[in-house]
Amino acid sequence: RKEVEQDPGPFNVPEGATVAFNCTYSNSASQSFFWYRQDCRKEPKLLMSVYSSGNEDGRFTAQLNRASQYISLLIRDSKLSDSATYLCVVRPNDYKLSFGAGTTVTVRA
Amino acid sequence: DAGVIQSPRHEVTEMGQEVTLRCKPISGHDYLFWYRQTMMRGLELLIYFNNNVPIDDSGMPEDRFSAKMPNASFSTLKIQPSEPRDSAVYFCATSRDSNQPQHFGDGTRLSIL
Numbered sequence: 001r002k003e004v005e006q007d008p009g010p011f012n013v014p015e016g017a018t019v020a021f022n023c024t025y026s027n028s029a030s031q032s033f034f035w036y037r038q039d040c041r042k043e044p045k046l047l048m049s050v051y052s053s054g055n056e057d058g059r060f061t062a063q064l065n066r067a068s069q070y071i072s073l074l075i076r077d078s079k080l081s082d083s084a085t086y087l088c089v090v091r092p093n094d095y096k097l098s099f100g101a102g103t104t105v106t107v108r109a
Numbered sequence: 110d111a112g113v114i115q116s117p118r119h120e121v122t123e124m125g126q127e128v129t130l131r132c133k134p135i136s137g138h139d140y141l142f143w144y145r146q147t148m149m150r151g152l153e154l155l156i157y158f159n160n161n162v163p164i165d166d167s168g169m170p171e172d173r174f175s176a177k178m179p180n181a182s183f184s185t186l187k188i189q190p191s192e193p194r195d196s197a198v199y200f201c202a203t204s205r206d207s208n209q210p211q212h213f214g215d216g217t218r219l220s221i222l
Binding site for chain 2: 042043044045046096097099101102
């Protein structure tokens, strides 16, 4: 079983729509959680860290459910510029990060 | 602050040749990571360093791959001899400490013919 699993999508949504997706992780001792964004042919960039209490950054909301071992990302009022692949990232128990394969989001005009 | 700097951005070479990828970390970042990304396997950790010391190289595919970090401002990933299946994007990432997120360089797009 992979350490981090994501629905690859693609999620095709119109501008202004809300889109949400999850990822699951296998190691219950995981300590840190992040969402990264990767544009085509570019490097992954940190979108936001995910905290136990949930957190919001503008139009982006991240939630962590430790009991069910999943993390979610919700994008409100989506923009064309939100089109990207979103990588779920988990730090199991040391300094290494485990990356999901990514969820592709395409926002259309 | 300058980000993580990788060179070259693109490399095309024939199989059997030696390939050297370079990375300059963000100043003050004690952790340095080398990743490889392909469509089939996604993002894979190859090796990481803490304070210039290799900590975990279990992700290095085979003996043809080697990595060094001679000082806090420079690291190399070397493939010798290179093979077509090594074609991928290689990223270097660094973080200030073990709890901080990692910052990625632009990557080196490697094609082995």
